[in-house]
Amino acid sequence: MNDYAPPLEPLKIIHDDHHLLAVDKPAGLLSVPGKGEHLADCLISRVQMVFPEALLVHRLDRDTSGVMVFALSKMAQRHLGLQFEKRQTKKTYVARVWGRVAEKTGTINLPLIVDWPNRPLQMVDHENGREAVTEWRVQRYENDATRIRLFPQTGRSHQLRVHMREIGHPILGDPFYATGQALNAPRMMLHAQNLRLRHPDGGRGMSFSAKNPF
Numbered sequence: 001m002n003d004y005a006p007p008l009e010p011l012k013i014i015h016d017d018h019h020l021l022a023v024d025k026p027a028g029l030l031s032v033p034g035k036g037e038h039l040a041d042c043l044i045s046r047v048q049m050v051f052p053e054a055l056l057v058h059r060l061d062r063d064t065s066g067v068m069v070f071a072l073s074k075m076a077q078r079h080l081g082l083q084f085e086k087r088q089t090k091k092t093y094v095a096r097v098w099g100r101v102a103e104k105t106g107t108i109n110l111p112l113i114v115d116w117p118n119r120p121l122q123m124v125d126h127e128n129g130r131e132a133v134t135e136w137r138v139q140r141y142e143n144d145a146t147r148i149r150l151f152p153q154t155g156r157s158h159q160l161r162v163h164m165r166e167i168g169h170p171i172l173g174d175p176f177y178a179t180g181q182a183l184n185a186p187r188m189m190l191h192a193q194n195l196r197l198r199h200p201d202g203g204r205g206m207s208f209s210a211k212n213p214f
Helices: 043-050 074-085 159-166
Strands: 013-016 020-025 065-071 090-098 105-109 112-114 122-124 133-142 145-152 190-198 205-209
Touching: 013 205, 020 043, 043 065, 065 074, 065 205, 074 190, 090 159, 122 159, 133 159, 145 159
Parallel strands: 065 190
Antiparallel strands: 013 020, 020 065, 090 145, 090 190, 105 133, 112 122, 133 145, 190 205
């Protein structure tokens, strides 16, 4: 990550109230600081310049864009954290993947574990991996690529990226899991388009969306 050059665009706020904040994270920006001064610029530090009380609830990979929520109180952080832990949130991602995905819909169920010699990479491990399930649905075909919706049922690190690679359709521009022509993209083509959850104060259902940039 010595080539870390995060985008300098202003903070895009989708929603804010007394308990939670939803923002549209740009691709190329870390969610939290990395190790070293050169990796200090990140979404949470930018958010805290405007909302000093903001607390982390979940993360998106550096090269993924889209909806990310923060808690604005300790109570909200606990409440939202439990929703993510108990899989009560609903996430929808959009991706462009290499090749033409033959079926229209499907489910990938491949357990994942960190690839220790090559971390932060993840890998499939049927003996020691943790359950990882992704549902998907084709939107349309685009030349040598497929635009696809991804619905993670679990929240493992790099889950969508590894799962798509494992079925032979890596996400275009993925610096870790794509190879050859699949790397020819201006960015990693993965976007967190929608997140549904319950508001920490009262439990009403809320849905946050970020426009797909590709």
